[in-house]
Amino acid sequence: MDLHLILAIVVVSALAFDFTNGFHDTANVVATSISTGAASPKAAIAFAAILNFIGAFISIEVAATIASDVVNQSAISGAGSLNVVFSGLVGAIAWNLITWYFGLPSSSSHALIGGIVGAALVDSGSGAIETAGLVGKVLIPAVVAPILAFVVAALAIGLSYRIVRNLRPGPVNRGYRLGQIASGGLLALAHGTNDAQKTMGVITLALIADGALPAGSNPPTWVIVASATAIALGTYSGGWRIIKTTGMRIIKMDPAQGFSAQGAGAAVIMASSHFGFPLSTTHVINGGVMGSGVAKRISAVRWGVAGNIVTAWVLTLPAAALIGAGTFGLTSLFGSGPVGPVIISAIAIVLIVIAFVRRSRQTEVVDVQAEGA
Amino acid sequence: MELFASVVNSKDLFETVVAAFVASLAIALVSSLGIWGGTKYVDYSQEGRGVTALLALSVGIFGLLATLGIIVLGIALMVAK
Numbered sequence: 045m046d047l048h049l050i051l052a053i054v055v056v057s058a059l060a061f062d063f064t065n066g067f068h069d070t071a072n073v074v075a076t077s078i079s080t081g082a083a084s085p086k087a088a089i090a091f092a093a094i095l096n097f098i099g100a101f102i103s104i105e106v107a108a109t110i111a112s113d114v115v116n117q118s119a120i121s122g123a124g125s126l127n128v129v130f131s132g133l134v135g136a137i138a139w140n141l142i143t144w145y146f147g148l149p150s151s152s153s154h155a156l157i158g159g160i161v162g163a164a165l166v167d168s169g170s171g172a173i174e175t176a177g178l179v180g181k182v183l184i185p186a187v188v189a190p191i192l193a194f195v196v197a198a199l200a201i202g203l204s205y206r207i208v209r210n211l212r213p214g215p216v217n218r219g220y221r222l223g224q225i226a227s228g229g230l231l232a233l234a235h236g237t238n239d240a241q242k243t244m245g246v247i248t249l250a251l252i253a254d255g256a257l258p259a260g261s262n263p264p265t266w267v268i269v270a271s272a273t274a275i276a277l278g279t280y281s282g283g284w285r286i287i288k289t290t291g292m293r294i295i296k297m298d299p300a301q302g303f304s305a306q307g308a309g310a311a312v313i314m315a316s317s318h319f320g321f322p323l324s325t326t327h328v329i330n331g332g333v334m335g336s337g338v339a340k341r342i343s344a345v346r347w348g349v350a351g352n353i354v355t356a357w358v359l360t361l362p363a364a365a366l367i368g369a370g371t372f373g374l375t376s377l378f379g380s381g382p383v384g385p386v387i388i389s390a391i392a393i394v395l396i397v398i399a400f401v402r403r404s405r406q407t408e409v410v411d412v413q414a415e416g417a
Numbered sequence: 418m419e420l421f422a423s424v425v426n427s428k429d430l431f432e433t434v435v436a437a438f439v440a441s442l443a444i445a446l447v448s449s450l451g452i453w454g455g456t457k458y459v460d461y462s463q464e465g466r467g468v469t470a471l472l473a474l475s476v477g478i479f480g481l482l483a484t485l486g487i488i489v490l491g492i493a494l495m496v497a498k
Contacts, residue, residue, distance in 0.1 A: 102492075102495050102496055103495055103496070184430070185433075188434070192438075196437055196442070199442060200441045200444075201445070203446055204449040207446070207452075207453050208452055211452075211453065211456045215452070215455065215456040215459065219448075219451070219452035219456070223452075223484070226485075226488060227444075230488055230492075303445075303448070304441075304445060307445060307448075308441045311436070311437045311444070311491070312433075312437040312441075314440075314491055314492075314494075314495055315434075318436070319429040319432065319433050320429075321429075321433065
């Protein structure tokens with residue numbers, strides 16, 4: 045009974061993480077379309093939410109990586125291990141909300157993996173970590189993907205500018221804005237495919253720890269549907285603070301740059317999902333945005349903003365790991381039963397409400413100041 | 418290098434890089450050709466250059482269809498695995 049209660053808390057936490065993932069990463073998908081005027085904010089977000097939902101059904105390669113290549117499945121079983129998954133999720137949700145609070149586009153995926161690794165390290169030591177999987181399927185692709193998106197977007201925009209350079213800007217901008225509807229849709233589909241699968245992988249891991257599924261199982265259908273729904277709802281709720289950072293503060297974008305950044309991002313994410321690399325859609329699209337800016341001129345990129353983003357990227361894995369480890373330590377004080385997760389969940393809900401209220405009050409003050417100016 | 422090879426599936430990583438390069442550049446090329454063709458069609462039509470306008474239009478249509486084709490192919494490859 046206790047084990048099932050913890051499992052229920054873990055599943056709800058995983059879906060809450062999935063919601064924050066969609067909420068946090070809406071910016072990655074829609075920011076460029078909105079900032080270039082290719083789509084209205086409401087339309088772009090609704091379109092992205094629908095395609096996120098559909099994308100979640102396309103593949104389960106990434107879910108398999110999360111479920112089997114990060115934490116050693118044979119080393120986990122029982123209530124203690126469910127607490128590891130729970131603590132990892134708390135670490136990821138906390139880091140997502142902290143970076144949302146400050147408007148920084150950090151990686152939900154790395155937050156999730158960092159949180160789980162941190163909690164598993166405290167629980168069972170380094171033996172619980174699949175080092176080869178973590179390095180080969182997470183860390184190296186994490187470094188390669190944004191660089192790849194940067195280079196590919198820079199080459200793509202260079203090629204595009206070369207072809208259309210002598211044309212009238214009006215029809216060209218209209219053409220690329222139209223193209224952005226397709227590239228933005230493809231990016232939303234790719235985002236749903238890669239990111240919703242991470243939650244599927246975590247819930248599958250929890251079901252294996254609970255004994256409800258044998259080791260090596262794929263996600264059941266209800267897990268896929270629930271994960272797809274949670275990420276789509278999160279995306280629809282949208283994170284405006286990060287949309288502004290990605291869409292307006294890194295570079296001032298024209299429609300061709302937006303199209304190239306989205307196209308490069310979608311291509312990198314889809315290719316990676318195909319091979320089961322759980323990379324960060326945030327890193328990829330921001331790499332693409334910077335690449336499309338640099339191709340125009342190096343000074344087009346606001347390097348101070350880019351530097352803040354890179355700092356958040358570097359901090360994400362260790363910070364989420366620390367929060368995950370700390371949460372596991374706290375949870376363990378109450379034993380391996382459901383008391384710890386229940387208390388931590390209650391504290392987390394209170395902190396989240398406080399953060400949302402504070403943030404919305406600050407936003408209201410800014411809006412009032414802007415109206416008065 | 419041996420350590421790198423022991424933890425990374427180099428073939429998958431290499432194919433990911435190649436696929437991302439090819440898909441991005443291909444879509445940038447054909448979509449830009451589509452925009453070029455559409456814009457030039459209007460310009461040449463206004464100048465009364467009917468045959469050249471039709472040629473530009475065919476480039477534009479090719480670009481549009483090829484863009485859609487690459488998108489569909491990309492999704493099909495993802496679903497196929």
